[in-house]
Amino acid sequence: MEKKVSIRVVVTGGAGYIGSHVCKLLVKRGFDVLVIDNLSTSSGRNCRYGHLIKLDLAEEEKVLAVLKEFAPQIIMHFAAFIVVPESVERPLMYYYNNVGNTLKLLSAMKKAGIEKFIFSSSAAVYGIPTEIPVSESAELRPISPYGESKAMVEKILRDMALAGEIRYVSLRYFNVAGADPEGEIGPLYNQPTHLILRALKTAKGEFPYLEIFGTDYPTPDGTCIRDYIHVMDLAEAHLLAMEYLLDGGESTILNCGYGRGYSVREVVEVAKRVTGIDFEVRETGRRPGDPPVLIARTDKIRSLLDFRPRYDDLYAIIRHAWLWENKI
Numbered sequence: 001m002e003k004k005v006s007i008r009v010v011v012t013g014g015a016g017y018i019g020s021h022v023c024k025l026l027v028k029r030g031f032d033v034l035v036i037d038n039l040s041t042s043s044g045r046n047c048r049y050g051h052l053i054k055l056d057l058a059e060e061e062k063v064l065a066v067l068k069e070f071a072p073q074i075i076m077h078f079a080a081f082i083v084v085p086e087s088v089e090r091p092l093m094y095y096y097n098n099v100g101n102t103l104k105l106l107s108a109m110k111k112a113g114i115e116k117f118i119f120s121s122s123a124a125v126y127g128i129p130t131e132i133p134v135s136e137s138a139e140l141r142p143i144s145p146y147g148e149s150k151a152m153v154e155k156i157l158r159d160m161a162l163a164g165e166i167r168y169v170s171l172r173y174f175n176v177a178g179a180d181p182e183g184e185i186g187p188l189y190n191q192p193t194h195l196i197l198r199a200l201k202t203a204k205g206e207f208p209y210l211e212i213f214g215t216d217y218p219t220p221d222g223t224c225i226r227d228y229i230h231v232m233d234l235a236e237a238h239l240l241a242m243e244y245l246l247d248g249g250e251s252t253i254l255n256c257g258y259g260r261g262y263s264v265r266e267v268v269e270v271a272k273r274v275t276g277i278d279f280e281v282r283e284t285g286r287r288p289g290d291p292p293v294l295i296a297r298t299d300k301i302r303s304l305l306d307f308r309p310r311y312d313d314l315y316a317i318i319r320h321a322w323l324w325e326n327k328i
């Protein structure tokens with residue numbers, strides 16, 4: 001995408017894992033980026049691109065003042081709590097932040113006269129899908145408060161768009177992994193729950209062993225299969241979605257994945273090869289609510305946005321994540 005002079009973008013949650021990668025791409029392409037983040041689940045260390053304002057989205061009046069002053073053409077909304085099991089234990093906290101504070105942001109956005117919005121949704125809205133690969137038109141049956149919170153926001157966005165109040169793209173991410181190939185930024189979670197991160201941290205000796213949850217699924221090797229997307233390809237998808245909205249595109253929902261999956265055992269194998277470390281793996285029982293297979297249907301994003309991933313390669317994903325792990 002060519003540099004667009006004086007396009008201003010607000011990125012909520014831009015200090016977090018995915019948002020910080022998107023900020024890097026935006027700034028590198030010449031966009032003017034303002035990050036709103038309360039640093040509740042991130043440190044600010046990844047906020048190397050764009051200007052950071054430390055602010056909680058719950059503070060609607062302050063958010064409104066920032067939006068009026070910066071006057072962005074578009075908002076990308078990453079800020080949320082993201083740990084599925086925690087959402088089961090603390091549903092109110094999740095609904096309050098992921099839905100309540102999104103409502104406040106949308107309300108401030110409307111008052112500030114901004115109408116374009118990109119939302120970080122999740123494959124968790126599908127729950128346990130009955131069709132694989134799962135398409136955007138599949139029924140939404142989330143099985144956790146986290147997934148429910150994303151589905152609720154999507155409903156709100158749909159109704160606002162129908163009323164002509166916004167135009168939006170909701171991006172349903174599948175399993176996001178990897179790190180900036182240049183090694184400048186990467187995941188810094190307080191609670192690393194994602195498989196690839198856990199595997200690499202186990203290789204580093206931060207965990208004594210890696211658990212495989214369930215080896216009796218109806219899959220070729222008995223372990224769950226997921227569609228891993230490199231965080232930098234996901235960042236590119238955000239820039240394409242932004243360009244689409246700025247060019248007048250209609251509101252839409254798009255899966256973000258590669259359309260193919262790897263099993264837990266395959267991921268572990270590649271992690272061992274990339275790191276050269278034969279870390280300990282323990283097989284335990286299934287976790288409640290894990291779908292056996294979760295793979296995105298991707299023809300919509302490929303045709304609508306001409307999305308052409310650069311890093312559709314599990315080795316590259318794990319290599320870049322390992323590069324980062326060795327720097328932190």
Ligand SMILES: NC(=O)c1ccc[n+]([C@@H]2O[C@H](COP(=O)([O-])OP(=O)(O)OC[C@H]3O[C@@H](n4cnc5c(N)ncnc54)[C@H](O)[C@@H]3O)[C@@H](O)[C@H]2O)c1
Nearest residue numbers: 013016017018037038039040041042057079080120122176
């Ligand atoms: N990581 C994944 O695999 C994945 C998959 C699907 C969807 N998502 C979605 O992508 C988005 C970003 O996820 P991430 O992995 O980068 O998470 P992250 O925790 O690294 O980033 C979230 C950021 O939002 C900020 N934040 C949270 N609540 C806030 C509030 N009320 N006000 C201001 N800032 C607030 C946090 O401080 C953090 O910097 C989330 O909406 C998440 O649900 C992530």
